[in-house]
Amino acid sequence: MVRGKTQMKRIENATSRQVTFSKRRSGLLKKAFELSVLCDAEVALIIFSPRGKLYEFCNSGMQKTIDRYQRLARDVQINNEAVEPNMQHLKCEAANMAKKIELLEISKRKLTGEDLGSCSIDELQQIESQLERSLSNVRGRKTQLSKEQIEKLKEKERILKVENRMLHEKAKQQPTPDREIVPNSQIFPHTYVETELFIGIPERGTMRLPPQN
Template identity: 45%
Template structure:
């Protein structure tokens, strides 16, 4: 009596799926072993489970089998991949060096140095950037001065209040003329 045909679809029950995986994996590994023995074939089998665990069988060294496969299908050998990696990092290094050189030149330009090789368009753009920067600096400076002025006025008010509440005639060393000469930065 033969087996019935199994419908090929994902097994929804995780326990049944794991049992089926284990049985079929073992059967596949057994078939790979038998094929290598019976037919004197070089067999390599790699299986990754759903959880990421790896199972492998190779009748020869697995690296040799993979290398042979790569050359048979025209893929670069692993040592070529290593040299490609070196080439990649060299190109990356060159790119970063160019970026550093560009940024250093830009800093020099912003400092007003090494401007002879800039054209009119570049000079106008640089001038706009410097103006924007100066405007931002002035704005920030103005806010800082306003905050400082408010702070000093509060301190002056505290000194005046404490001096008027203290003994008559003592102003903690401040006179009316001294108070009038506190700079106003606004």
């Protein structure tokens, strides 16, 4: 049989309410005992029945546990009182930062040409002046970077010219090796060169023999 979900409200029937109290009280005392034994925890449980009867469980002395609880609760309260002003300050700072961020977002949209419908003439003139100043700063920075890059290129060109001149001077200082002139007759001893000029189509099958010495 499936048990239905218990509705969390006061049981109107007195008998059923007393039976439920007895069952839940026994289960709660059992769980408190198990928690203290299994986990080595300091547990104190106080229960008053609807008729005012006291039921309690404590594994290390009820008064000792109550004193410890009151001392720790007092320390927590003191810490909370000390932290509360700081928390209020942090909340105010967070709210101010949120407002500043919102204003910056609105200003950013206006600078990009958005949400200009609610701007007056004076506001539009201020935005225009701000954009002109920004554009002037950007152009100035661009010009500066261009000049720096040109100076670097000029310096690099000067260094390359110096290196090129040094290489030329070094090449001039190196001696040129002497070359021995050898006659063609010694290089090609069996080569004959024909110097006669022929005009017309040469005859086929004709072979000219080298002159006889």
